[in-house]
Amino acid sequence: MTTFPISLSANWQHTSQVSGLTATERDWLFEPHSLTAKLKSRSQNFSVKVLSEQTFDLSVEQQKLLSCTAVSALNREVILLCDDKPMVYAQSWLPDNKRQDKSHNPLLNMGNRPLGDVIFQDSQLVRTDIEIACFNSEHSLQQLVSQLNLSKQNLLGRRSVFSLREYKFLVCEVFLPGAYLYS
Template sequence: MSELNHTYLEALQMARWERPDIAALKRTAEGSWLLESHSMTARLKRHCHDFDVDVIAVYQLTPDKLTDGEIALIGQEACVVREVVLKGDGRPWLCARTLMPASTLEGQGGHLHALGTEPLGQHVFKQRASRRDAIETANVACLSHQLHARRSRLWLHNRPMLVAELFLPDSPVYGKEIPA
């Protein structure tokens, strides 16, 4: 793993998550990004010609390594962790860390641990039985930048996953929105 990716993941794991004031957040430039309820992948793809996923790591995490906040959102069980960087036109835009509980990977979710470079959101939001809730936000200091982050719970076939996302300095969240 590159030193830069390690720094981003460390910053993401140090985030102090809070439930946002949704009405106030909606009035900010970044609010629509942080409150996005559908696929972040689809939204990011609208801002580039080439979209790539760099898989940093996929590994097992035992239940005793989960934080209290993670346990409150997905339960206390072993997880597969998937850490990636999403890139638009070769620029790193988003660092993400997904916790997929063992029970989510059973049955219809069994293919999730083998996504490779397929974006998780692209896959999840193709399914009719998917949704996002429990959005939390944070501002994270990283490499002399104040970066936006969000954490949300994704449901696939009524089974949870937890996705934490750090919007990197070149991310379109910090610029003007391209109309759909």
């Protein structure tokens, strides 16, 4: 049984430090626009399966990435599916902003909607540089891969911090075995 949140501890590297990627891997990992839109364009039926949505404490690293003093955040973990095939495991960390009215933050009430459908509609969205990591076949993320009946292999992921006005949040996306990235 998978325990949430799934740890995405890894050797995250800035794009300037990353080498040895294929053109296809670079195309997917460094996609500057909505990954959701890109996945939708390559499938007949796109869907989101919510695995977990709970409040957890932020790690010191996450607080540093988000430049925030918040101690907790809503952690949302989902699988993005194309034609019923798991393609991406995504994890978002939405800090608890005590000054913000939660009922007016659409990111805190997503349901089965993909985050990308909401955030990329806002012209004030700002994204930090994308960081890349490799998750080997021994990484704890592989437990989820096994539960999805996918073959264990090294996986590639990306993360970045987004800002909507003054609200910052962290998004991590890991491409699962069989994703378009590996074709």
